[in-house]
Amino acid sequence: MSDGRPELAAAQREHWQDTYRVHPKMYGSGPSEPALYAADVFAAEGVGRILELAAGHGRDTLFFAHRGFTVVATDFSDVAAAQIGRVAQAQGVAARVEATVHDMRNPLPLGPGSIDAVFAHMALCMALSTKEIHAIVDEVGRVLKAGGKFIYTVRHTGDAHYGIGHCHGDDIFECGGFAVHFFDHELVERLAAGWILDDVHDFEEGDLPRRLWRVTATKPN
Ligand SMILES: C[S@@+](CC[C@H](N)C(=O)[O-])C[C@H]1O[C@@H](n2cnc3c(N)ncnc32)[C@H](O)[C@@H]1O
Numbered sequence: 001m002s003d004g005r006p007e008l009a010a011a012q013r014e015h016w017q018d019t020y021r022v023h024p025k026m027y028g029s030g031p032s033e034p035a036l037y038a039a040d041v042f043a044a045e046g047v048g049r050i051l052e053l054a055a056g057h058g059r060d061t062l063f064f065a066h067r068g069f070t071v072v073a074t075d076f077s078d079v080a081a082a083q084i085g086r087v088a089q090a091q092g093v094a095a096r097v098e099a100t101v102h103d104m105r106n107p108l109p110l111g112p113g114s115i116d117a118v119f120a121h122m123a124l125c126m127a128l129s130t131k132e133i134h135a136i137v138d139e140v141g142r143v144l145k146a147g148g149k150f151i152y153t154v155r156h157t158g159d160a161h162y163g164i165g166h167c168h169g170d171d172i173f174e175c176g177g178f179a180v181h182f183f184d185h186e187l188v189e190r191l192a193a194g195w196i197l198d199d200v201h202d203f204e205e206g207d208l209p210r211r212l213w214r215v216t217a218t219k220p221n
Pocket residue numbers: 009012016027032053054055056057058059060074075076077080102103104105120121122123126127
């Protein structure tokens with residue numbers, strides 16, 4: 001899937017590894033607002049098995065597991081994935097959590113239609129080219145069952161960090177060591193080709209604050 005920023009991807013992976021070693025609870029232990037929303041949407045749809053992309057140290061993974069869903073949680077940081085496994089064990093939900101080291105730039109290790117719903121909070125807006133983002137969404141469409149929901153969030157061009165720091169091209173800016181691909185509306189629209197675009201919701205997270213869109217899409221039957 002890669003189209004030419006392997007050095008940036010490798011540096012970002014190291015940066016995230018170091019970050020999780022130093023700040024193992026970087027995002028806190030409670031669920032994010034998008035996860036609270038997604039859990040209600042997924043429950044209403046009768047979802048059993050969720051794929052979570054770029055799950056980090058698992059604040060949302062563990063919440064989903066406690067809500068009774070089974071979660072395949074992926075991240076390219078093995079430090080983060082190992083932490084999810086340990087905490088899931090300690091909290092008694094290990095049977096419902098599969099923490100897997102996976103780089104989103106590679107095909108998903110899952111069969112076609114094998115997942116009921118997909119959640120990706122601040123995943124597609126990582127240091128990924130537009131081409132890689134399209135390929136990831138194609139992969140999500142492959143593993144998601146027909147009629148399944150895909151809920152993702154991305155930082156967008158209204159964010160205070162947009163245009164700040166080192167520019168890697170393709171709307172990717174690196175600030176404080178973290179590279180982010182800031183989305184514009186056109187990218188959201190183009191990614192929705194072949195999907196039913198249910199909702200795009202503007203929200204904020206954290207102290208900066210980060211400015212994000214929460215996108216809800218359905219794979220057509
Ligand atoms: C902003 S954090 C969000 C973590 C988590 N979703 C949350 O909200 O708590 C982004 C995550 O993406 C992961 N990541 C970045 N690039 C990735 C890639 N190419 N493949 C898999 N994970 C990646 C990082 O390791 C990090 O955990």
